[in-house]
Amino acid sequence: MRVLVSTYGSRGDVEPLVGLAARLRGLGAEVRVCAPPDEAFAHRLAGAGVALTPVGPSARELTKAAPPPSSLPRYAAELIATQFEVLTEAARGCDTMVVTGMMPAAAGALSVAEKLGVPAVSVTFQQLDLPSPHHPPMAYPGWPLPEGVTDNRELWEFNARSVNALFGAALNDNRAAHGLPPVPSVRDYVLGKRPWLASDPVLDPWQPGDLDVVQTGAWLLPDDRPLSAELTAFLEAGEPPVYVGFGSMPMLAAPDLAGVVVDAVRAQGRRVVLGSGWADLGLVEDLADCFVVGEVNQQALFGRVAAVVHHGGAGTTTTAACGGVPQVVVPQRGDQPYWARRVAELGVGAAHDGPVPTFESLSGALRSILEKETSARARALAGKIRTDGAAVAASLLLNA
Numbered sequence: 001m002r003v004l005v006s007t008y009g010s011r012g013d014v015e016p017l018v019g020l021a022a023r024l025r026g027l028g029a030e031v032r033v034c035a036p037p038d039e040a041f042a043h044r045l046a047g048a049g050v051a052l053t054p055v056g057p058s059a060r061e062l063t064k065a066a067p068p069p070s071s072l073p074r075y076a077a078e079l080i081a082t083q084f085e086v087l088t089e090a091a092r093g094c095d096t097m098v099v100t101g102m103m104p105a106a107a108g109a110l111s112v113a114e115k116l117g118v119p120a121v122s123v124t125f126q127q128l129d130l131p132s133p134h135h136p137p138m139a140y141p142g143w144p145l146p147e148g149v150t151d152n153r154e155l156w157e158f159n160a161r162s163v164n165a166l167f168g169a170a171l172n173d174n175r176a177a178h179g180l181p182p183v184p185s186v187r188d189y190v191l192g193k194r195p196w197l198a199s200d201p202v203l204d205p206w207q208p209g210d211l212d213v214v215q216t217g218a219w220l221l222p223d224d225r226p227l228s229a230e231l232t233a234f235l236e237a238g239e240p241p242v243y244v245g246f247g248s249m250p251m252l253a254a255p256d257l258a259g260v261v262v263d264a265v266r267a268q269g270r271r272v273v274l275g276s277g278w279a280d281l282g283l284v285e286d287l288a289d290c291f292v293v294g295e296v297n298q299q300a301l302f303g304r305v306a307a308v309v310h311h312g313g314a315g316t317t318t319t320a321a322c323g324g325v326p327q328v329v330v331p332q333r334g335d336q337p338y339w340a341r342r343v344a345e346l347g348v349g350a351a352h353d354g355p356v357p358t359f360e361s362l363s364g365a366l367r368s369i370l371e372k373e374t375s376a377r378a379r380a381l382a383g384k385i386r387t388d389g390a391a392v393a394a395s396l397l398l399n400a
Helices: 010-027 041-047 061-067 069-090 102-118 153-178 188-192 229-236 258-268 300-304 314-322 337-345 357-367 372-382 389-399
Strands: 002-006 030-035 053-054 097-101 121-125 244-246 273-274 290-293 306-311 327-329 349-351
Touching: 002 010, 002 102, 010 030, 010 314, 010 389, 030 041, 030 069, 041 053, 041 357, 053 069, 061 273, 069 102, 069 153, 097 102, 097 300, 102 121, 102 153, 102 188, 102 244, 102 327, 121 153, 229 273, 244 258, 244 357, 258 273, 258 306, 258 357, 306 314, 306 357, 314 327, 314 337, 327 337, 349 357
Parallel strands: 002 030, 002 097, 030 053, 097 121, 244 273, 244 306, 273 290, 306 327, 327 349
Antiparallel strands: none
């Protein structure tokens, strides 16, 4: 069986596909992955024995450029056109497609599947993309949710109109150029009749609503990459440090972010492991109680730290939960405030108030979680997280 997996987005959109691809290959399937051409993505997929077919511009460069909301329709048209250009060839001969990532790219990929007559599954990694009477949608940049409206169904109707206004013309113009009929609702077209939710049911519990949703569990892959000798020596040289990293977030609004977080962690009597990430965090001088890492096995590292401070991506939140480590979530955008709230609700960490940490705010959050009670709850939660989500999804896909 031949499977094409398509995404466009940040590391959090690509990393789960590594787990799915590995499980599919283990069941004898041939897997192709189309994703942004970032070197880190190609390296991770290569580790699972899968080559990357590049599509679109670098996700890191696009994120760091921070295009204004007014440019979203133009970027959407370019992404959709690229999906048609690349995926039409990549998907030939495939038996099925798995589609996730940014809304316009997913709409383009699904249109290619429709054009070729290839069955496709639409996947999201958190429930806020799925219309439900139990929760409101996320707001798109430049399209804030209407004030005073509390009815979730009405908010989801506004969401559908927003998506159409941003991406409808771009999608339908490209579809017309390829002989496909127009789509009346971009969002509903992307979700389809039976979307998959690839998140953990404890961290992200789905309440049945109007959609027939298949929740597989998060797509994780055991990571056996060793930590570097230098990092291992640092970890063994004292008490467990605090890890601070913001993944694919550029953190443009936070001046001297590295200095702020190092001082806040030091104030708790802890050492620091600083993840450079897309914010390019670093130290202006060598400090004996600080260690900077780039690409690193978070599964191995998080099990050896006292706490994790991060941006609240679905993948990082799940990895920290699996590691049984307390978390401080400093949400930047999108679904990240949701994950911050879930961490706080579960009693395994703190939700930072706002996207820009200060010495005072981060110190207070760290003090609240570096307690035995929080650590005990985090360890207990780790035993409840499902680790078979990728295997469940692979079996469902091949048995469909």
